[in-house]
Amino acid sequence: MSEGNYIELWVNALLKNIQTMAEMEGNPGQTVAQPTIFVSRGLAVIIGITGARSGRIILDINMETARQLSEVFNGETGLEEDNIIDSMAEFANIVSGHGITQVNNLQTNLALMLTPPSVFRGNKINITSPKINAEVVEIDTPAGSVKISVGFEGGS
Amino acid sequence: MSKRILIVDDTLFMRVKMKGLLEKWGYQVVGEGANGREAVEKFKELRPDIVLMDITMPEMDGIAALKEIKALDAKATVIMVSALGQESFVMDAIRSGARNYLVKPMQDDKFQEVLARI
């Protein structure tokens, strides 16, 4: 059984949903190993993965990109920061949901589940996941760059 | 002759802490691993008297590593050390051949006692 991060499945889910929800074309960069500290650009959505393997997904953007994406998702401008946070949490949730479904279809014995999203917004946010080896992909979009990091521990 | 122990845990803190205690109690820590794959490799290389095995680890988890080690040597002594205390995990480990199962955090005297009984 492959013990990889399946990050390409999440990247595909991100590209597909940004196309569907925002009618934007995303351009993925290289997959790279994530350094120990993940430095956020201002808004990070963290979703946990549990089941036969456990891990987490981080979706990270700066506030300007978050605003632009949220405005398109909601079809309105002048959104409050609260709405932006909610929209990005929901977007990350949808992307993660698509991703996890694909992984579960590929490896039917895993039965992976997602935890609800947590959103961190602030300055100089550093995220460390001590038990996890993650990979990161940066996706360029018309609204700015979206970074996705996926990493797993072993099974439980 | 002091017993030779292999410590397997993906958390730096736990490896350092366990090594400190074990050496204090007169055991010899012959190796450390940070995942199940390393556990199996180091077991083959070092043939320790006791393996202390965490469960949740990257690449290969502790239960899978336990099974591989028992397949290599049916008499291998593997003690699971995990934060997961649910009965299902304990039963799975014991059924797979673990000698004992310690739930983190374990009291030092309980830990010492379990080791002394080997």
Next chain:
Amino acid sequence: MDSKLVNPFIAAMVSVLPMLGLTDIKRGNVAVKDKLTTTKDVTVLIGLSQDIRGNVAYGLSDECARNIASTMMGGMPVPEFDEMAQSAISELVNMVTANAATNLERLGKSVNISPPTLVTGENITVRISQVQTLVIEIFTTAGTIELNVGVEC
């Protein structure tokens, strides 16, 4: 949110922390919030799924984090919240949450926990749940830990 779900977490803190050398565990203020603006330097997040879904976030100051790490390491000085100290705190949170999950199992709820994620930064706003979050202060000899529970059945 059912406050019955919070007790297993408080019980876990009370039971696990003393085993790590932290004494005089006392519960302080309890508040309900829908959005957190945390002034805590360090937040450790663990997600839950299956019978109970949600997130638990443990908030502590840099000083408290270092004090606790030091206690866990037998009194070794911890001048900086370095890799070793971060590892210790993540492990503490992992143990407390796993213990809470075992408590929940006794209530008939099967819970899977995610690995811990450690977040540091400035002026952080955190939303860990779409439903309300219960914020409980836990006092220890090493400092105050803020237990934020945002879970639902």
